[in-house]
Every structure is written in C-alpha cells, then in structure tokens.
Amino acid sequence: MIIRPLSEHTVNLIAAGEVIERPAAVVKELVENALDAGAGRIEINLDNGGIDHIQVIDNGCGIEAADLPLAVSRHCTSKLFEDDLVNIKTLGFRGEALPSIGAAARLKIISRVKSAESAWQISVEGGKIINPSPAAGQMGTQVVVEDLFYALPARRKFLKTARVEYNRCEMIIQRLAISHPDVSFTLIKDGKTVLNLPIQSQKDRILAVFSDIHDEELIMLNFDRGDLKLSGFISAPSVNRATTNGQIMVVNDRPVADPVMQMAIRVGYRQVLEKGRYPVAVLFLQLPLDQVDVNVHPAKTELRFADEAAVRALIIGSIQKSLAIGAGVANVNPESLHVFPTTQYHPIKASIQYPAYQQRMGINNKEFIQEEDACAGDSFELEAGLSFKDVGDTLSRFPGKKYQKTTATLPLGYAVAQIFKTYIVAVTEHEEFVIVDQHAAHERLTHEALRQQYLEAGIQTQPLLIPEAIEFSAVHYCCLMGFKDSLADLGIEIESFGEKTILVRALPQLLGSISAQSLLIDLAEELQDKEQMSVNDIESVHTQLDAILARMACHNSVRAGRSLNEEEMNALLRQMEATPRAGTCSHGRPTWLKWSKKDMEKLFHRS
Numbered sequence: 328m329i330i331r332p333l334s335e336h337t338v339n340l341i342a343a344g345e346v347i348e349r350p351a352a353v354v355k356e357l358v359e360n361a362l363d364a365g366a367g368r369i370e371i372n373l374d375n376g377g378i379d380h381i382q383v384i385d386n387g388c389g390i391e392a393a394d395l396p397l398a399v400s401r402h403c404t405s406k407l408f409e410d411d412l413v414n415i416k417t418l419g420f421r422g423e424a425l426p427s428i429g430a431a432a433r434l435k436i437i438s439r440v441k442s443a444e445s446a447w448q449i450s451v452e453g454g455k456i457i458n459p460s461p462a463a464g465q466m467g468t469q470v471v472v473e474d475l476f477y478a479l480p481a482r483r484k485f486l487k488t489a490r491v492e493y494n495r496c497e498m499i500i501q502r503l504a505i506s507h508p509d510v511s512f513t514l515i516k517d518g519k520t521v522l523n524l525p526i527q528s529q530k531d532r533i534l535a536v537f538s539d540i541h542d543e544e545l546i547m548l549n550f551d552r553g554d555l556k557l558s559g560f561i562s563a564p565s566v567n568r569a570t571t572n573g574q575i576m577v578v579n580d581r582p583v584a585d586p587v588m589q590m591a592i593r594v595g596y597r598q599v600l601e602k603g604r605y606p607v608a609v610l611f612l613q614l615p616l617d618q619v620d621v622n623v624h625p626a627k628t629e630l631r632f633a634d635e636a637a638v639r640a641l642i643i644g645s646i647q648k649s650l651a652i653g654a655g656v657a658n659v660n661p662e663s664l665h666v667f668p669t670t671q672y673h674p675i676k677a678s679i680q681y682p683a684y685q686q687r688m689g690i691n692n693k694e695f696i697q698e699e700d701a702c703a704g705d706s707f708e709l710e711a712g713l714s715f716k717d718v719g720d721t722l723s724r725f726p727g728k729k730y731q732k733t734t735a736t737l738p739l740g741y742a743v744a745q746i747f748k749t750y751i752v753a754v755t756e757h758e759e760f761v762i763v764d765q766h767a768a769h770e771r772l773t774h775e776a777l778r779q780q781y782l783e784a785g786i787q788t789q790p791l792l793i794p795e796a797i798e799f800s801a802v803h804y805c806c807l808m809g810f811k812d813s814l815a816d817l818g819i820e821i822e823s824f825g826e827k828t829i830l831v832r833a834l835p836q837l838l839g840s841i842s843a844q845s846l847l848i849d850l851a852e853e854l855q856d857k858e859q860m861s862v863n864d865i866e867s868v869h870t871q872l873d874a875i876l877a878r879m880a881c882h883n884s885v886r887a888g889r890s891l892n893e894e895e896m897n898a899l900l901r902q903m904e905a906t907p908r909a910g911t912c913s914h915g916r917p918t919w920l921k922w923s924k925k926d927m928e929k930l931f932h933r934s
C-alpha cells in the first residue's frame with residue numbers, strides 16, 4: 328500500500344462535495360463573499376434554478392489582479408487575521424468556496440478595485456486556472472458560475488428539478504437579505520426580476536421578504552441577558568405555518584440553522600400554538616465572538632454556543648414575555664408589555680360591573696379584573712340599541728352606559744351583536760370589524776385563570792352539594808387514584824368508593840357546574856400518557872401541567888351556543904384584552920379576527 332498526497336484538484340473536488348452540494352450553496356458562498364467585501368448592492372442572476380447559470384454582481388472592494396489566482400486557490404483567504412479562529416467577524420474564513428466551485432463548474436471572476444484602471448478576469452474550468460487578463464467591468468466583483476457539476480456527473484444526477492433548486496436558492500437569498508437590510512438585493516430569475524429590495528429598516532426588510540405577513544402581525548423583541556442581546560420580530564401566534572421555513576436566525580450577522588435556537592422558539596410558543604404549527608420568527612442574537620464557535624461545519628451554518636443554556640433561556644423567556652399580551656394587539660413595544668394588562672389598557676373601571684358574567688364564570692372581580700382607582704382619559708357616552716343597522720356608527724348605539732375611555736383605544740372594540748350564539752361581532756373606534764369566537768376565548772380565559780390560581784395559591788375548589796359517586800374503567804380508576812394528590816392540587820377532590828368507583832367531593836370553582844365524569848375521564852386519558860414521564864424533566868412537567876389545565880378549561884360550563892347579552896359580550900372582550908395569551912385558544916386557534924374598513928371595501932371592490 329502506497330500512501331501519497333491527493334492532487335490539489337481531487338482535494339478541491341472532495342471539498343466541493345461538502346461546501347457546494349447544490350446551486351443554493353454556491354449562491355450562499357458568493358453572496359457571503361459580496362457581503363464580506365462590503366458591498367452595498369448585490370445582484371443575483373439565476374437561470375434554470377442556478378444549475379445552468381449563477382451570476383452574482385457586487386459593488387464591494389474588488390480583488391486586485393495579482394490576487395485573483397490566490398482567490399481561486401485552496402485555503403487562501405484575506406479574512407482570517409493572524410490565523411485567529413476565535414474572533415471571526417466575516418461570513419467566510421475557510422478559503423474553500425471559490426476553489427471548490429472552480430473544481431466542479433465553470434467559474435469566471437471579473438473584478439476591479441478602486442485604484443485599478445480596468446477590471447481583470449480569471450477563469451477556472453474543471454480545476455484548471457486560466458491566467459488573469461484585462462476585461463471590461465465596474466468597480467466591484469462579478470462572479471459567474473456555469474454548468475454546475477459538469478465535472479461531477481454523478482452529483483449532477485442528484486440535483487432536483489430547476490423549480491426545487493430555485494426555491495432553495497431563493498430561501499438562502501431571503502435569509503441573507505434579512506440579515507443585511509443595509510444592503511440592497513436584486514434577484515433575477517431566468518431574466519425576470521423577482522425580488523428588488525432597497526436598503527431599508529430591519530422590519531421593512533422582513534415585511535418585504537415575507538410578503539404574506541402584515542406589519543401588525545409582528546411583535547418586536549428586544550431583550551438582554553448578560554453579554555447576550557436578542558432582538559427581532561416574531562409573529563402573533565395566529566400567524567403560523569406548517570414548516571419552520573418562516574424562521575430565520577441570525578447570530579452575529581450570520582444566518583444560521585441552529586437546533587438549540589429552533590427548539591427554544593418552539594418552547595416559547597408552546598402555550599399558544601397547536602402541535603405541528605410553526606411561527607414566523609426572525610431573531611438576531613449578538614454575543615461576544617469567543618462565546619460561539621462557527622467553525623463546526625464547512626457550510627458555516629451550524630454553531631456551538633459556549634453557554635447553550637443561557638441562549639435557550641433568553642430566547643424562551645423573551646418569546647414568552649412578548650406573547651403574554653392580551654387579545655387584540657400584536658405589535659406592542661416590549662417596554663409596555665409589563666404594564667399593559669393592568670394599567671395602560673385597563674379597560675374596565677371598578678364602577679362598571681358585569682355581575683351576570685362573573686357569576687356564571689364563578690369568579691369574583693379580583694381574578695380577572697384588577698380594580699384600579701381610575702383610568703386615565705375621559706369617558707364617553709354610549710347610547711341605546713343593539714342591532715345590525717348602522718354598524719358604522721356603533722359607538723353611539725349602546726344603552727346609556729358609561730365606558731371608560733382609556734389612553735389607548737380598545738383593541739377589540741365594542742360588541743354590536745352576537746351571531747349563531749357563537750360569535751361576537753364588535754366594531755372598534757378605528758373603523759375595524761372584529762369577530763370573536765366566544766367559546767375559544769372563554770376557554771383561554773379559564774385556562775389562564777386556572778394557571779394563575781395554580782401558581783399563586785392553588786386552584787380554588789368548590790365542594791359539591793352532594794358528592795358524586797362515579798364508576799370508571801379499571802384503567803381510569805387506577806390512574807385517577809394514583810394521581811389523587813396531584814388532582815387535589817388542581818382543585819379536584821376524589822376518594823375511593825369501592826372497587827372501581829370514585830367519590831368526587833369537590834371540583835374547581837372556576838369551571839362552574841360541569842360533568843365530573845367527563846372531566847375525570849378526560850384527565851385520566853391525559854394523565855395516562857404522563858405516567859412514564861421523567862420527573863427530572865422540568866420542561867416536560869410544565870408542558871404536562873399546561874396540557875392538563877387546558878383540558879380542564881375545555882370543561883368550563885360556558886360553551887358555544889349560549890346567548891350573551893351586550894354587557895356579557897363586552898366583559899368578555901375586555902377580559903380578553905387584559906388576559907395574557909388570550910389571542911389564541913388553548914389549542915392555538917385564534918380567538919378573534921379583525922378587518923379594517925379598507926379590507927371590507929376591498930372585499931366589495933369599492934376601492
């Protein structure tokens with residue numbers, strides 16, 4: 328056996344396998360180079376999904392003619408200072424991309440530095456460098472990659488259709504564009520401009536890239552934890568997707584695909600999103616360069632954090648805090664989040680009572696409505712009449728009741744009608760039309776109230792007038808009796824009453840008069856899965872508890888199909904505004920929908 332070094336060309340081909348496995352990877356490397364070169368404008372041309380032709384043009388610093396052969400040589404880079412692999416500020420640093428591309432495709436670079444009289448060009452074909460020669464070209468660099476993998480037919484076979492390859496390229500460009508809103512991007516697909524992004528604010532860039540997301544659906548984030556800084560935008564829970572494609576994570580200006588961060592986003596949304604649905608989230612994490620290792624994989628999208636737990640805690644905490652807002656608003660400044668439910672938006676003055684609703688809820692004023700001395704702002708008068716007529720003029724149609732006008736307007740507006748005994752129709756002062764699913768909303772309010780009671784003093788119980796004896800299946804019986812003490816913490820008092828019979832003595836007061844049997848069967852089902860649960864797993868204990876509280880909330884006595892009077896409807900709207908996470912039900916479905924007058928006009932082709 329003879330050991331010999333591989334030829335440079337073979338080494339490059341091997342690297343090409345790792346660094347540029349498809350057109351999107353070439354696009355990524357070339358755009359990263361343009362960004363590293365300080366470009367303010369980047370244009371990308373793709374033909375046939377990038378398989379036939381990729382061209383990236385930038386107005387960055389350019390490459391000196393004498394450096395061109397080095398640029399396409401392996402392990403040659405202008406970016407690592409004194410071979411310091413810790414303080415890496417640039418997107419590239421391995422000096423692998425251009426030689427790998429040159430080994431696998433036809434590569435041409437035309438570049439001109441400021442001081443040069445003309446541009447210079449260099450080509451590489453199948454690993455062979457063709458010496459630099461003068462060429463016509465603007466300041467900056469133009470890289471053309473043609474016939475990708477012509478030198479690696481086996482790999483070419485693995486490419487998907489042009490459409491699939493194009494979509495991957497587009498996704499990479501979106502990520503890079505979002506991470507650099509201070510750079511303008513143009514994307515031309517088969518000769519047609521499909522993306523044209525001027526230099527813009529971070530938020531405008533996100534909205535331009537995710538064209539299906541609206542301004543008011545984004546919640547701004549801005550939190551610190553020691554050296555870590557997290558900022559960005561996340562979507563209101565009702566704006567969600569079937570994949571994580573709407574999630575973009577940028578660490579120290581580098582778009583990354585990091586499982587730790589991805590998991591943290593999931594946990595952050597757990598209380599408000601259905602399983603299998605993913606939010607839109609664009610998170611920017613800044614941390615000292617020595618706290619993160621980017622040299623984990625040739626593609627440089629994977630990371631290793633020195634303190635993974637701190638990153639996770641920051642992301643989860645920031646998301647949960649930002650989502651703990653009442654219904655009706657998505658976009659609020661983080662600073663106002665803490666005061667929002669109690670002072671700023673406190674819609675109900677102590678003088679206004681909603682006795683019918685509270686009795687039915689089985690709660691007193693204190694649970695949902697914190698008494699405040701006075702609300703800022705003046706009050707306005709609402710007149711009589713609850714009908715579908717003249718909805719536009721709603722505010723003048725309510726009975727002579729005084730609602731307190733708060734400093735901010737009420738996001739969910741005032742109820743004008745109930746339809747199908749299920750939905751509340753409301754109108755806001757800003758000519759918006761709101762529909763609320765009363766059952767979904769009520770379920771979330773109950774869930775949050777149960778959670779709050781559980782965390783504060785334990786769930787309040789209400790003894791049954793006559794304890795109820797219920798027979799269960801053997802499995803359910805064992806499960807329920809096994810969790811007897813935990814159930815007591817949840818406000819459910821049970822005791823054994825024979826072989827398979829359980830005597831129910833008390834139920835949570837919040838749930839009103841419900842069927843003890845169906846609640847307990849439901850809980851037995853929920854608890855059954857938890858028996859194997861590891862007690863050490865804090866994360867899962869919280870998930871379980873929340874799932875159990877959500878199940879209990881499903882059993883509240885108010886369901887769809889109940890007529891609500893106007894006071895009750897408005898009370899529900901105000902409580903939704905004041906209750907964290909009330910924008911979605913416990914299963915992650917939205918509790919309310921809103922249309923502006925403009926939206927309505929569009930529907931009727933009036934605009």
Ligand SMILES: Nc1ncnc2c1ncn2[C@@H]1O[C@H](COP(=O)(O)OP(=O)(O)O)[C@@H](O)[C@H]1O
Binds near residue numbers: 387398405406421423
């Ligand atoms: N668009 C560009 N503008 C200016 N210089 C570039 C550009 N693309 C590549 N270069 C130069 O070529 C070198 C090699 O590029 P590359 O193979 O991607 O490795 P790396 O980016 O890791 O340094 C870079 O270090 C840089 O000096």
Ligand SMILES: [Mg+2]
Binds near residue numbers: 418419420422425
């Ligand atoms: Mg590079």
